[in-house]
Amino acid sequence: MSWNLFEDLQQMLRFHFMLNALRAGIIVAVVAGAIGYVMVLRRESFAGHTLSVIGFPGAAGATWLGLGAMWGFFGFCIAGALVIAGLPGTRRAGGSGDVGGAGEQPAGVGTVQAFALACGFLFVSRYHGFLSGLNDLLFGTITGITDAQVLVLLAAGTLTLTALLLLGRPLMFATLDPEIAAASGVPVRLINSGYLVLLGIAAAGTSQVTGSLLVFALLVAPAAAATRFTARPAAGLSLSIGIALLITLAGETAAFFTPFPIGFWVTTFGFAAFLLASAYRAATDRFGQRWPSAPALSPAGGRR
Amino acid sequence: MDPLSHPYMQHALLAGTTIALLAGLVGYFMVLRGQVFSGDMLSHVAYAGSLAALAAGVDLRLGLFAATITFAVGIGLLGGRASADDVLIGNAMAWVLGLGVFFMTLYTTHRATSNSTANVNVLFGSIFGISAVDAWLAAAIAGVLIALLLAISRPLLFASLDPAVAAAAGVPVRLLGPLFLAIVGATAGEASQAVGALLLVGLIAAPAATAQCLATQPWPAMALSGALAVAAVWVGLGLAYAIPAFPPSFTIMAALAAEYALAAVARRRSPRMMVNRHAALP
Numbered sequence: 001m002s003w004n005l006f007e008d009l010q011q012m013l014r015f016h017f018m019l020n021a022l023r024a025g026i027i028v029a030v031v032a033g034a035i036g037y038v039m040v041l042r043r044e045s046f047a048g049h050t051l052s053v054i055g056f057p058g059a060a061g062a063t064w065l066g067l068g069a070m071w072g073f074f075g076f077c078i079a080g081a082l083v084i085a086g087l088p089g090t091r092r093a094g095g096s097g098d099v100g101g102a103g104e105q106p107a108g109v110g111t112v113q114a115f116a117l118a119c120g121f122l123f124v125s126r127y128h129g130f131l132s133g134l135n136d137l138l139f140g141t142i143t144g145i146t147d148a149q150v151l152v153l154l155a156a157g158t159l160t161l162t163a164l165l166l167l168g169r170p171l172m173f174a175t176l177d178p179e180i181a182a183a184s185g186v187p188v189r190l191i192n193s194g195y196l197v198l199l200g201i202a203a204a205g206t207s208q209v210t211g212s213l214l215v216f217a218l219l220v221a222p223a224a225a226a227t228r229f230t231a232r233p234a235a236g237l238s239l240s241i242g243i244a245l246l247i248t249l250a251g252e253t254a255a256f257f258t259p260f261p262i263g264f265w266v267t268t269f270g271f272a273a274f275l276l277a278s279a280y281r282a283a284t285d286r287f288g289q290r291w292p293s294a295p296a297l298s299p300a301g302g303r304r
Numbered sequence: 305m306d307p308l309s310h311p312y313m314q315h316a317l318l319a320g321t322t323i324a325l326l327a328g329l330v331g332y333f334m335v336l337r338g339q340v341f342s343g344d345m346l347s348h349v350a351y352a353g354s355l356a357a358l359a360a361g362v363d364l365r366l367g368l369f370a371a372t373i374t375f376a377v378g379i380g381l382l383g384g385r386a387s388a389d390d391v392l393i394g395n396a397m398a399w400v401l402g403l404g405v406f407f408m409t410l411y412t413t414h415r416a417t418s419n420s421t422a423n424v425n426v427l428f429g430s431i432f433g434i435s436a437v438d439a440w441l442a443a444a445i446a447g448v449l450i451a452l453l454l455a456i457s458r459p460l461l462f463a464s465l466d467p468a469v470a471a472a473a474g475v476p477v478r479l480l481g482p483l484f485l486a487i488v489g490a491t492a493g494e495a496s497q498a499v500g501a502l503l504l505v506g507l508i509a510a511p512a513a514t515a516q517c518l519a520t521q522p523w524p525a526m527a528l529s530g531a532l533a534v535a536a537v538w539v540g541l542g543l544a545y546a547i548p549a550f551p552p553s554f555t556i557m558a559a560l561a562a563e564y565a566l567a568a569v570a571r572r573r574s575p576r577m578m579v580n581r582h583a584a585l586p
Contacts, residue, residue: 045394046341106340107331107513111564113344114506118557121428121503125551134424139405213502214405217398224391260409267402274395 012256021142021209023150025248027157028209029218033244034164035202036219037237038195040227042175045220046109047084047196051203052215053113054080057120059137059207064127069137070149073204074156081200085193120212139263140211142255153205160201163194171195172233209248214263218244221270225277243273307545315439316431316552320537322446323498324507328533329453330491331512332526333484337464341393342379342485343505346492348397349375351501352404354426359410364426369493376489380482429500429553432544442497449490460484461522498537499553507533510560517567536560 012018039048058076059069124134136144164171173181174188182188206215222243226236251265258265307313334340353371357364408423425433434442453460463470463477471477495504511533519525540556547555 040391045391049394106338107335107509107516108564108568110340110344110505110509111513111561114503114510115557115561117502118428118506118554121551122554125554126549134427135408138427139408213401214398216394217402220391220394221398224395227391259413260406264402264405264409267399267405271395271399271402274392278392 008257009253012253017143017145018252018256020145020147020150021252022249024145024153024209025252026245027150027153028206029244029248030241031157031160031202032206032215032218033222033241034161034237035199036223036244037226037240038164038171038175039199039219040223041233042195044196044199045216046106048199048203048219049216050084050109050113051077051080051196051200052207052212052219054116055204055207055215056137056212057116057123059212060120060123060127060134063137064123070152070208073207074201077200077204077207078197079200081196082193085196135261136211138211138213139261140209140214140266142209142252142262145208149208153208156201156205160198160205163198167191167194167198209262210266211261211263214267217263217267217270218248221267221274222247225273228274228277228281247273307542311436312432312434313541313545315434315436316541317538319434319439319442320431320498320541320556321534322443322450323494324511324533324537325530326446326450326453326491327495327504327507328511328515328530329450329526330488331508331510331533332515332529333453333457333460333464334488334508335512335516336461336522337484339485339488340505340509342376342488343492343508345379345393345397345400346372346376346489347496347501347504348400348404350492350496350504351426352400352407354496354501355404355407355411355423358422358426359407365493365497368496369490372492372496373486373489376485376492377482380485425500426496427500427502428551429496429498429503431498431541431552434497438497442494445490446494449487449494453487456480456483457526465522499556503553503557506557506560510564511536514560514564514567517564517571532563533560536563 013022036048039045055073055077058072058074060072062072062075063069120137124137135141170181170186171191174186174191178188203215203219206218210218223236223240225243226240229239230236247266247269250269251262254260254265255262308317331343334343349371350368353367353369354364355367356371357367360367412423459470459475460480462473463475463480467477491508492504495507499507511529514532515525515529519528536559537556539559540552543555543559544550544552
């Protein structure tokens with residue numbers, strides 16, 4: 001590695017696996033940024049976290065059976081989304097503001113999550129010689145993405161974004177004001193379930209780049225940062241996608257040039273983006289309140 | 305052949321039983337106080353702390369306990385302010401896990417002597433691999449923590465069920481919260497040695513959730529929670545011994561999940577228990 005940035009990037013792009021990783025990263029980031037933004041608006045982070053964890057036993061089981069991790073990710077995440085959509089009162093329990101709410105509902109979810117991870121561990125330990133792949137499944141890798149995988153990710157991503165666009169208006173309506181949406185004839189229950197399935201597909205796709213345990217970073221960090229910058233949905237959605245793209249591509253590049261895996265870089269950049277956005281918000285809130293009164297308090301300072 | 309004649313089985317039973325009792329009792333209060341999500345976060349912290357200690361070349365438990373207790377006390381001191389924002393917690397959780405990956409890479413690349421299974425053991429536990437000294441140490445720490453918890457359990461229960469009235473009655477509510485969370489942090493460190501950092505939430509949350517399905521009064525529910533955790537560990541260890549293909553962490557989690565599923569079904573058949581679930585103070 002030289003210190004010529006242009007040459008370094010050229011050298012990186014000469015590797016086919018790196019091209020595939022970047023292609024997959026772009027697809028996954030756009031989908032995760034968009035779906036994650038709606039997830040944060042709907043306060044369904046807990047469901048997103050559960051879905052991303054469920055992908056791990058799916059992938060491990062599929063690898064054990066020789067099917068390929070990808071099908072396990074998609075199968076388990078979509079099935080998990082349907083199960084969560086079928087549980088009574090999930091929406092309230094997951095989105096009551098304080099995380100997971102109180103009482104035994106989150107304890108049940110925690111039990112299911114721990115059991116899912118334990119199943120994944122069982123499958124991994126049954127599949128001998130796969131223990132080195134365990135880290136890739138859990139924490140992501142940039143070296144293992146095949147051409148076929150990129151195509152499937154592209155197809156799944158296009159499908160998800162199209163469905164999100166089609167759902168768009170009624171989904172926003174049902175998200176921001178469920179009661180009035182239901183009263184004016186929007187099929188809220190159906191839309192909620194449909195959205196959870198989209199979230200499952202997004203989580204499954206993202207898992208293949210960032211690993212099961214760190215999907216959450218790409219779903220929640222860009223969206224949370226975007227909501228700190230703007231309250232307008234269209235601008236927030238674009239910003240969320242932009243931030244997701246930035247941290248994914250930066251993370252993959254950093255993972256290429258350093259020994260540390262992509263999961264570490266993406267979570268670190270994501271958390272940094274979120275902290276910056278929060279600081280920006282705090283600063284504007286403070287000065288936004290002071291500006292009208294500031295000239296009156298110190299007229300000399302204003303005119304100097 | 306008698307499974308109890310193997311030393312590794314004796315150590316696993318000793319550590320497993322005491323840790324399970326501790327986790328069941330602590331878990332009951334965590335569910336009562338609505339702090340299960342903190343437990344989820346502690347598992348991430350436990351992983352990062354353990355691997356930081358491994359990367360630094362010190363005893364794994366040093367980093368484990370330092371990280372979990374510091375973090376838990378920190379949450380307790382922040383109080384209700386930090387718990388409101390699930391997006392902040394989610395972000396921080398993901399990042400802490402990312403830090404764990406960072407330390408893992410440091411550990412595996414800079415220590416040529418390291419064994420590659422250490423990471424798997426931290427994540428998913430290895431109770432059959434626990435040594436005699438470690439088992440006795442874990443049991444002793446669990447015993448101290450159980451005694452401490454039982455000593456504060458009466459005011460803690462009062463403060464958990466009705467903080468305002470408890471404060472008015474002179475219970476030091478503001479002191480109890482951080483103290484309890486310090487015990488939770490240490491419990492997370494203990495549970496992490498038995499079933500691994502990723503699965504400790506199951507050992508802490510599942511018995512309590514099961515107990516709340518079955519018992520209405522606080523003290524019986526608390527005792528039941530501890531008993532259920534111990535039973536699940538015994539069943540899990542027995543199954544893992546009988547079927548070597550199953551790792552003990554998996555069988556323990558399966559037993560816990562089965563207990564919870566059975567209790568949920570049982571409660572559905574007698575809906576009157578839903579009504580007076582949080583009965584009253586003793």
